[in-house]
Each structure stands twice: as structure tokens, then as C-alpha cells.
Amino acid sequence: GNSVTQMEGPVTLSEEAFLTINCTYTATGYPSLFWYVQYPGEGLQLLLKATKADDKGSNKGFEATYRKETTSFHLEKGSVQVSDSAVYFCALSRDAGGTSYGKLTFGQGTILTVHP
Amino acid sequence: DAGVIQSPRHEVTEMGQEVTLRCKPISGHDYLFWYRQTMMRGLELLIYFNNNVPIDDSGMPEDRFSAKMPNASFSTLKIQPSEPRDSAVYFCASSLTWGNTEAFFGQGTRLTVV
Numbered sequence: 001g002n003s004v005t006q007m008e009g010p011v012t013l014s015e016e017a018f019l020t021i022n023c024t025y026t027a028t029g030y031p032s033l034f035w036y037v038q039y040p041g042e043g044l045q046l047l048l049k050a051t052k053a054d055d056k057g058s059n060k061g062f063e064a065t066y067r068k069e070t071t072s073f074h075l076e077k078g079s080v081q082v083s084d085s086a087v088y089f090c091a092l093s094r095d096a097g098g099t100s101y102g103k104l105t106f107g108q109g110t111i112l113t114v115h116p
Numbered sequence: 117d118a119g120v121i122q123s124p125r126h127e128v129t130e131m132g133q134e135v136t137l138r139c140k141p142i143s144g145h146d147y148l149f150w151y152r153q154t155m156m157r158g159l160e161l162l163i164y165f166n167n168n169v170p171i172d173d174s175g176m177p178e179d180r181f182s183a184k185m186p187n188a189s190f191s192t193l194k195i196q197p198s199e200p201r202d203s204a205v206y207f208c209a210s211s212l213t214w215g216n217t218e219a220f221f222g223q224g225t226r227l228t229v230v
Contacts, residue, residue, distance in 0.1 A: 043223045044221040109158060
């Protein structure tokens, strides 16, 4: 079956540090890949996505590249801010139908804390 | 649109009681998903609907759990009877069939069964 393995946290960084959160996946065929972010007390928000190999998703300074050869989708940011403190989830989707990306398999989540 | 709306935000109930969680998806979305988040198991898909019809309920943990979608703007997840191990955050999400759009999540219902 499908699975997502995510770098365990928590991760603690100082402001302006470089961030990498590793994510690898197992799936048949060609899944779409996502990073979701969950701020305290909130639901999940899509951060970025990539729907085919070698695609790069980017948003708010975060980037991730869909690497089919290594089955990876690592999240990176060059300079983190205190406001980036949240839980980050890597996920994959095998379509529920059409191009709906709601049928998601999630990693365990990585808690990121950024200190001033 | 106000996004996916879930109610209540918090629910505390005694073991054995019936619990009903509610979700209003984004207008026009034809897929609706129920997820559960726990420390032990992370985020798990419980069930999803397409055009109000349940498509896959293989993630529903036990017969004590049931979900309905009587119309396009409302869904419920019911636990009867509830048990302490049902304590979790339950999320509802909705999406479109077409258009390469992602799922939009509600803020969740934090359920505590004592």
C-alpha cells in the first residue's frame, strides 16, 4: 500500500537558519505529492504540491522537488522565521476520482520551532 | 466562502454516550473526506463521499462509527457508543473533482471521551 515516511522531529532552529525536512514515499504508479502545514489550533493548509516527476512546488519561500528516482519530496527553506513554527506534514494522493486530491496518505508530521 | 465549517470545535463526553460531529463543506465541492488525527496513528482517512454517496469507508475503525451525507452541504460522523480511545481531533475536508485542486480542511473537532 501507499506510505509516507517523514523525518522525525521536533526540529528547533534559530531565525534565518536553513530548513530541510526529509520525506520519502512508497506508492504504486504516479502519486501527487504535497506538503501541508498545521498552525496551533488550526486545520491543515496546503503549503505546496507537485503532481509529476521533477516538478518543483514552491510557496512562501518553501520549496520541494518531486524526485521519482529517490521517491523523495524533501521540504526546504533558505531562511526560516518565527512565524514558520508549526507542524509540517508530507502527503501523497492517489486520486479519489478525476483530479481530486483529497484522498491523502500522510506522514507522521514534523514539529518545527523557530526561535528569535 | 467561509471554508469548511466543523462543529463543535470541542466536545467532551462520557464513555458510552453518542457523539455527533458535523461538517459543512465548501459550496460546490463534490468530494467530502473525514480524517482522524491521534498521536499514535497520525492522520488517517476514515471515509469519503462523492456527490453525497459514500465511496470508501475502509478506514472506519469499528461499527460504532458511522457517517452520513444527506445533502451536498452537510455531513455527520457519529460514534455510538463512544470510548476513551476515540479521543482525537476529527477533521473534515472537501475538494472538487476536477481542476487539480487540493483538499481544504476544516479546523477540526477535538473530541475527549472520559
